Amino acid sequence: MTEKKDASFEEPVEADLEWTEEPRDPDDLSEAESTDAALIQAEEELARHREAMLRMQAEMDNLRKRVMRDLERSRKLSLERIMKDLLQVWDSLERGLGVDDESLTVESLKEGQQLTLKMLEKVLQDHNLEVIDPAGQPFDPEFHEAVTVVPSADVPENTVVEVFQKGFKLHDRLIRPAMVVVSGNP
Numbered sequence: 001m002t003e004k005k006d007a008s009f010e011e012p013v014e015a016d017l018e019w020t021e022e023p024r025d026p027d028d029l030s031e032a033e034s035t036d037a038a039l040i041q042a043e044e045e046l047a048r049h050r051e052a053m054l055r056m057q058a059e060m061d062n063l064r065k066r067v068m069r070d071l072e073r074s075r076k077l078s079l080e081r082i083m084k085d086l087l088q089v090w091d092s093l094e095r096g097l098g099v100d101d102e103s104l105t106v107e108s109l110k111e112g113q114q115l116t117l118k119m120l121e122k123v124l125q126d127h128n129l130e131v132i133d134p135a136g137q138p139f140d141p142e143f144h145e146a147v148t149v150v151p152s153a154d155v156p157e158n159t160v161v162e163v164f165q166k167g168f169k170l171h172d173r174l175i176r177p178a179m180v181v182v183s184g185n186p
Contacts, residue, residue, distance in 0.1 A: 132167030
């Protein structure tokens with residue numbers, strides 16, 4: 001019985017199948033072509049945007065390099081101006097040391113030092129360095145460094161009695177605090 005079943009599977013079967021390609025609708029052709037055209041257009045637009053982005057990145061990199069060069073040049077130029085002004089003070093000190101020993105007096109030395117100090121103060125002020133001389137002012141820990149506290153009945157508490165070393169600010173930024181003596185309770 002199994003042999004008969006197997007035999008039936010071996011018989012050729014004819015199928016009446018025809019492969020026919022259905023004709024496409026003309027609207028379908030234009031839709032496929034328009035999709036391809038849109039894809040090509042999108043790829044071209046992507047390439048243009050990519051090119052623009054790369055150009056912008058290169059411009060930003062060049063701008064960053066240019067700004068760094070300009071900052072360095074500006075820093076060097078500002079130092080050059082300060083040094084030129086300080087050379088005047090240098091020259092004044094050299095002239096003072098070159099004076100004959102016969103014409104030197106204590107008063108002339110003191111006068112020369114005062115003139116040189118005024119010259120230096122002018123140079124520092126011209127370059128926005130501000131002197132902090134807080135004698136008689138209330139103690140401010142932001143700008144003053146208390147070296148010691150002295151009991152005093154004459155001066156209100158926390159007032160600067162004496163300045164050991166003046167402080168300095170550059171463009172409102174503290175460079176060095178003033179070293180001071182502060183009054184305390186008697």
